[in-house]
Amino acid sequence: MNSIKAFGASAETSPLAATTIERRADTDRDVRIDILFCGVCHSDLHQARNEWRDFMPTQYPCVPGHEIVGRVSSVGSAVTKFKKGDLAAVGCMVDSCGECAACKANEEMYCVKQATFTYNSPDPHTGGHTLGGYSEAIVVDEKFALKVPKNLDLAGVAPLLCAGITTYSPLRNWKVGPGQKVGIVGLGGLGHMAVKFAKAFGAEVVLFTTSPNKTEDALRLGASQVVLSKDPEQMAAHTGTFDFILDAVSADHDVNAYINLLKKDGTMCLVGAPEKPLAVASFALIFGRKRLSGSAIGGTEETQEMLDFCGKHGITSDIEIIPIQKINEAYDRLVKSDVKYRFVIDMASLAAA
Amino acid sequence: MNSIKAFGASAETSPLAATTIERRADTDRDVRIDILFCGVCHSDLHQARNEWRDFMPTQYPCVPGHEIVGRVSSVGSAVTKFKKGDLAAVGCMVDSCGECAACKANEEMYCVKQATFTYNSPDPHTGGHTLGGYSEAIVVDEKFALKVPKNLDLAGVAPLLCAGITTYSPLRNWKVGPGQKVGIVGLGGLGHMAVKFAKAFGAEVVLFTTSPNKTEDALRLGASQVVLSKDPEQMAAHTGTFDFILDAVSADHDVNAYINLLKKDGTMCLVGAPEKPLAVASFALIFGRKRLSGSAIGGTEETQEMLDFCGKHGITSDIEIIPIQKINEAYDRLVKSDVKYRFVIDMASLAAA
Numbered sequence: 001m002n003s004i005k006a007f008g009a010s011a012e013t014s015p016l017a018a019t020t021i022e023r024r025a026d027t028d029r030d031v032r033i034d035i036l037f038c039g040v041c042h043s044d045l046h047q048a049r050n051e052w053r054d055f056m057p058t059q060y061p062c063v064p065g066h067e068i069v070g071r072v073s074s075v076g077s078a079v080t081k082f083k084k085g086d087l088a089a090v091g092c093m094v095d096s097c098g099e100c101a102a103c104k105a106n107e108e109m110y111c112v113k114q115a116t117f118t119y120n121s122p123d124p125h126t127g128g129h130t131l132g133g134y135s136e137a138i139v140v141d142e143k144f145a146l147k148v149p150k151n152l153d154l155a156g157v158a159p160l161l162c163a164g165i166t167t168y169s170p171l172r173n174w175k176v177g178p179g180q181k182v183g184i185v186g187l188g189g190l191g192h193m194a195v196k197f198a199k200a201f202g203a204e205v206v207l208f209t210t211s212p213n214k215t216e217d218a219l220r221l222g223a224s225q226v227v228l229s230k231d232p233e234q235m236a237a238h239t240g241t242f243d244f245i246l247d248a249v250s251a252d253h254d255v256n257a258y259i260n261l262l263k264k265d266g267t268m269c270l271v272g273a274p275e276k277p278l279a280v281a282s283f284a285l286i287f288g289r290k291r292l293s294g295s296a297i298g299g300t301e302e303t304q305e306m307l308d309f310c311g312k313h314g315i316t317s318d319i320e321i322i323p324i325q326k327i328n329e330a331y332d333r334l335v336k337s338d339v340k341y342r343f344v345i346d347m348a349s350l351a352a353a
Numbered sequence: 354m355n356s357i358k359a360f361g362a363s364a365e366t367s368p369l370a371a372t373t374i375e376r377r378a379d380t381d382r383d384v385r386i387d388i389l390f391c392g393v394c395h396s397d398l399h400q401a402r403n404e405w406r407d408f409m410p411t412q413y414p415c416v417p418g419h420e421i422v423g424r425v426s427s428v429g430s431a432v433t434k435f436k437k438g439d440l441a442a443v444g445c446m447v448d449s450c451g452e453c454a455a456c457k458a459n460e461e462m463y464c465v466k467q468a469t470f471t472y473n474s475p476d477p478h479t480g481g482h483t484l485g486g487y488s489e490a491i492v493v494d495e496k497f498a499l500k501v502p503k504n505l506d507l508a509g510v511a512p513l514l515c516a517g518i519t520t521y522s523p524l525r526n527w528k529v530g531p532g533q534k535v536g537i538v539g540l541g542g543l544g545h546m547a548v549k550f551a552k553a554f555g556a557e558v559v560l561f562t563t564s565p566n567k568t569e570d571a572l573r574l575g576a577s578q579v580v581l582s583k584d585p586e587q588m589a590a591h592t593g594t595f596d597f598i599l600d601a602v603s604a605d606h607d608v609n610a611y612i613n614l615l616k617k618d619g620t621m622c623l624v625g626a627p628e629k630p631l632a633v634a635s636f637a638l639i640f641g642r643k644r645l646s647g648s649a650i651g652g653t654e655e656t657q658e659m660l661d662f663c664g665k666h667g668i669t670s671d672i673e674i675i676p677i678q679k680i681n682e683a684y685d686r687l688v689k690s691d692v693k694y695r696f697v698i699d700m701a702s703l704a705a706a
Contacts, residue, residue: 102617107617110617110640110641110642112593170642173642240465256630264454264455264460264463267644270639272635274635277609277632277633277634277635278632278633279632280630280631280632280645281630282626282627282647283408283626283647285623285645285646285647286623286626286647286648286649287463287647287649288463289463289523289647290646291620291644291645292633292638292646293638293642293645294635294636294637294638294639294640294642295642296639296640296642
């Protein structure tokens with residue numbers, strides 16, 4: 001075991017603070033990564049504050065962080081993908097059963113035994129719970145370490161590991177591409193990546209937002225049109241015209257208003273997860289044989305594909321870099337959606353913590 | 354115009370009673386059908402009693418009936434599909450725009466200008482509203498008249514025109530077949546047809562019901578297993594195992610309990626339409642990339658395919674024949690789900706009305 005510095009919450013009402021955690025001794029399949037940057041996902045905040053107590057209660061101490069980019073400091077004897085000094089990334093998962101149909105399809109996020117998530121999952125190695133990327137280093141089976149394109153800004157890569165793959169995966173799964181009209185609901189951490197990817201895949205992209213002041217950014221990021229979702233006339237003008245809508249909003253909202261904008265056989269996919277059940281009008285689905293779906297992150301293989309795609313197309317996240325000492329302030333701003341479009345922690349700051 | 358006998362409601366609180374209605378003079382594309390049998394759909398009751406007042410208010414007089422089987426008494430000069438004396442059937446639609454993408458795909462039920470339904474739709478021919486099959490005869494464009502296999506019991510054919518196609522169409526659309534485990538929720542008019550079709554398509558069929566006394570019938574109709582949906586243990590035993598679930602329940606119920614039974618990428622399709630919005634847990638869809646969808650009846654081409662399939666496989670609806678004079682009593686029994694599994698009116702009884 002190795003003691004390292006980290007930043008975490010000791011209880012649900014405690015702000016995040018410097019702490020010391022243990023990482024396991026490396027196995028022969030492990031990669032040890034010195035963390036350079038870690039993105040700040042809204043899930044980090046939910047978990048640190050135990051806001052998902054009903055279905056995913058937080059184990060303390062809680063060290064969040066699952067958008068991890070760093071450099072390999074050592075590799076086990078059986079490791080083939082990495083050598084010391086390589087760039088490497090870790091996303092939302094660090095292990096899975098490896099044997100179920102989902103794992104065999106490299107869709108470990110749907111592992112029937114549930115994947116080991118990067119933080120707050122039972123950790124079969126230590127017997128405790130997993131601790132995330134707000135820390136000096138992480139030790140992970142090489143299957144769950146991803147290769148990072150060398151041409152990209154590393155801080156901007158970090159959010160690709162959650163916000164990126166969470167939007168890339170459904171857009172690929174539903175074969176979004178040229179000739180299609182695609183809606184993205186919400187321009188936040190996920191939404192801004194969805195706009196970039198949908199545009200890169202060749203679709204016509206329409207952004208839905210409640211904030212008129214996001215129009216300029218949306219157009220810059222790749223949308224061809226911005227619709228103010230509170231304006232019934234603007235919404236009605238798009239009735240029955242969308243092939244696919246990706247809904248990245250986690251606040252309570254009316255999904256039927258968007259289902260009505262789908263073409264026959266169109267799909268609306270949720271990647272934001274409102275806490276309260278959604279009120280879905282059966283008639284909205286029945287007339288037009290429309291589909292409401294959801295999608296969770298993406299598997300290791302597709303995450304690597306996404307990183308390679310980003311390398312080839314020069315895609316990174318739009319970010320605001322913070323030192324770890326500003327994390328509590330960043331959380332407060334996150335609650336107000338006051339970030340364009342993802343906070344990323346420069347982990348060098350942890351040395352001074 | 355031609356005056357004929359019919360049975361209908363003069364107001365939402367009136368029981369159905371004998372009346373006289375007008376049918377249009379036949380155009381050269383029209384088929385006139387003397388009605389032999391008409392099935393009784395729950396929609397008939399909703400419409401007659403104006404229970405859909407918020408989105409489909411009833412025009413009175415209301416003559417319900419859209420599961421129509423009869424014999425052609427005359428054809429227009431341009432009619433090619435039928436000749437006098439042929440059997441013919443009419444389902445839920447009697448016209449559509451013919452020009453939109455849905456109509457061109459022979460999916461007239463999703464016509465962007467909305468199909469002309471068999472009753473309670475604006476009637477472009479008369480300027481009034483359409484009047485359904487609880488009547489002596491109907492006049493319809495030959496495109497919306499279907500050919501009836503000669504080997505089937507005619508009374509048992511009638512419900513195929515709505516209950517049949519409404520279940521056949523989604524099972525075909527989602528390619529239900531051998532090697533698949535398919536759930537049918539509810540054993541009523543729709544559900545009992547869904548069990549027959551899913552079985553005929555080669556799937557393993559599991560019926561979900563709240564009524565233990567439906568077990569024997571479900572097994573006879575083709576289910577290999579019956580699950581009491583109120584029993585959490587029985588439900589849990591099927592978690593993550595279904596390729597497709599067809600939900601034929603129109604009462605309020607918990608759809609998340611069924612979504613949880615789907616495999617990764619599985620679809621649950623609604624053909625019953627609960628009045629209140631469904632409470633859908635976003636996490637139920639997200640973990641497993643599951644889909645909630647809906648489906649409405651079926652197009653003319655697929656309805657003909659379904660009738661031909663039924664002819665080939667000897668499939669009809671399980672019915673209880675009534676004279677038209679018993680229709681109000683039948684409605685009261687329908688509200689209590691007291692029918693196995695569809696009432697069909699012997700329209701010869703109308704002569705005495």
